[in-house]
Amino acid sequence: MSTIRLSAAEIAARLAAGDVSSADVTQEHLDRIAEVDGDLNAFLALDAEGALATARDVDARRAAGETLHPLAGVPIAVKDVVATEGIATTAGSKILEGWVPPYDAFLTRRLRAAGLPILGKTNMDEFAMGSSTEHSAYGPTRNPWDRDRIPGGSGGGSAAAVGAYEAPLAIGTDTGGSIRQPAAVTGTVGVKPTYGGVSRYGLIAMASSLDQAGPVTRTVLDAALLHELIGGHDPLDSTSIDAPVPPVVEAARRADVSGMRIGIVTELNGEGYQPGVRARFDEAVALLTKAGAEIVEVSCPSFAYALSTYYLVMPAEASSNLARFDAMRYGLRVAPAGVPSPSAEQVMSATREAGFGDEVKRRIIIGTYALSSGYYDAYYGSAQKVRTLIARDFEAAFGSVDVLISPTSPTTAFPLGSKLDDPMSMYLQDVATIPANLAGIPGLSLPVGVTDEDGLPVGLQVLAPAMADDRLYNVGAALERLLVEQWGGPLLSRAPELGNAATSRAASSKEGKA
Incomplete structure (x- = not known):
């Protein structure tokens, strides 16, 4: 029996029981990638040889009776912003x-x-700058639910890989919502841990006070294990x-919200939300109430800013x-045309012009302006003061409730190309996820159904105080259990099948290019 549609916990249990081998599980996922990824473009690099070598090693150690990590032998995909020795790491940019x-x-x-075979590196918006994975220098990733729509960003590759059954587990990074928002629009689970809860060493930095790595999975328990x-x-x-890491696995297994006070953030549930998103959110709130949670409305006025x-x-x-990408030490180096003996500055300028995409250049210009003499206090300094107010709003809210909830994204996945000429509209996709990054608190997104209008997934976001990550998993797992009982199975089981249709489309595309 194939393992690709099993959760990571289920695969781990079969591996531990000796029912399957890690080599077979890993090969099945590599075969799935070969079948569908020509169409999805979720992976930028594969390491089949390395993954299978790790899998065979785990199988040998398990056969020898060695005590292994619970996830040993379960394959994983890693966002291309994470340094991996021996595997190309580009951050979705030509400059790398x-x-x-x-x-x-x-x-x-x-x-x-721990012995997890690393299948490869997943596609992303260049240097994690984007909300759709359309800003990758290596082409966009497509949503497994509708291949003409975006998979979210910047970590759309990881979310699409998990949603398309190419990997049971993936690593993402979240600077303003880049784990949670892709999870919401692909029907997967994504978690941004408390800032500092997972080391940033070896992550290619975008915004150091905001970046945070975390899990992308198909179940809340899988996310807790990772x-x-x-x-x-x-x-x-x-x-x-x-x-110590908060007791996240214990909380995911407990899954009991009876007696909890859950706050709905007024400012994250207002105008601009798609009707179907609001409907699925309200239904999820009703399930939490039925399960014994007390629902209260909470206002966080600074969230408006x-x-x-x-x-x-x-x-x-x-x-x-990004100033470190200077063409002097590593990465791309471009000599300016028509300059026989170019200076370092000229080489640097030519390299950045060729290596950085439009969205990266836009943000570098904005950031440099905000930090420039005469504008630092007016812009960057003022923004940091508002950031403090947002953190205080969270602190006040958590004084009266255990967790906060909201829709993860105001809309479902939008069509590819539909917002590329309207950056502000694209930025608004992160309106509900950004406050958690500014305050450094943890957040989780889980699927709560599909909309009536377009049949695409909707995500619900759970937020908790810093270092109370276990609360996310308790609430998330409890709601997930109720929803799965209601649906009669996981939400992803209702997604359009990728199999032959994706393979045929990819083959047609290759024939056309030839």
Whole structure:
């Protein structure tokens, strides 16, 4: 029996029981990628040889009676912003095309040590700048539910890979919603841990005070298992929290919201939300009430300024971080045309012109302007003050409720290309997810159904206080259980089948190019 439609926990149980081998499981997922990814473009690089070598090693160690990590032998995909020794890491940009890191990120080391075969690197918006995975230098990723729509961004590759059964687990990164928003529009589960809960060592930085790696999965329990593995203190990251990982797996297994106070954020549930998104959210709230939770409305007035604040803080930090791509040390180097002996500045300028895409250039310009002399206090300094107000709003809200909930994204997945000429409309897709990044608190998105108008997935977001990540998993798993009982199975089982249709389309595309 094929394992590709099983959860990571189910695969792990079969591996532990000796019912299947990791080599077979890994090969099945590599075969699935070969079948459908020519159409989806979820992966930028594959490491079939390395993944199978890890799988065979795990099988041998298990046969020898060695005690292994619970997820040992379960394949995983990794967003291309995470450094992986021996596997190309491009951050979706031409400026890093072909770059192979000489070291592993902290979380990559954790994955390898636990024996998870790394299938490959997933597509993303260039340097994680985007809400649709259309800003990748290597072409857009498509949504498994409707291949003419976006899979969310910037981590659309990881979400699409999990949603299309190409991988049971994936790693994403979330700067303003880039784990949760793709999860919402692909019917998967995505978690942004507390800032500092997972080391940023080895992540190609966009905005250092906002970036956070986390799990992308098909179930809440799978996310908890992966979170527990990659979380924890790292002395190589000065922002890493020196404290134990919250009991996320225990919370996911408990799944009981009776007696909890759950707040609905007024400012994250207003105008601009698609009717079907509101309808599925309201139905999920009714299920939580039926399960014994007390629902209260909470106002966080500073959230009205979160989007503006984010789009000052993030570009400012990105412009500083991306200054390292100077054509001198690694990555692309372009000599300016018609200049016989170019200076370092001329080479740098020509390289950045050729290597950076339009969205990256836009944000670098905005960030440099916000940090420039005479404007720093007016823009970046003021944004940091509002950021403090947003954190205080969260603090006040969590003084009266255990968690907060909202729709994850105001709309379902929009058609490819429909917002490329309207950056502001694209930025608004993150309106509900951005506040959590500004405050450093954890957030989870899980699927709560599909809309009547377009039949596409809707996500519900759960937010908790810093280092109370376990509350996310308790609420998420409880709601997931109720929904699966109502649906008669996982939501993804209702997604259009990719199989032969995707293969035929990919083959036709290749014939056309030939």
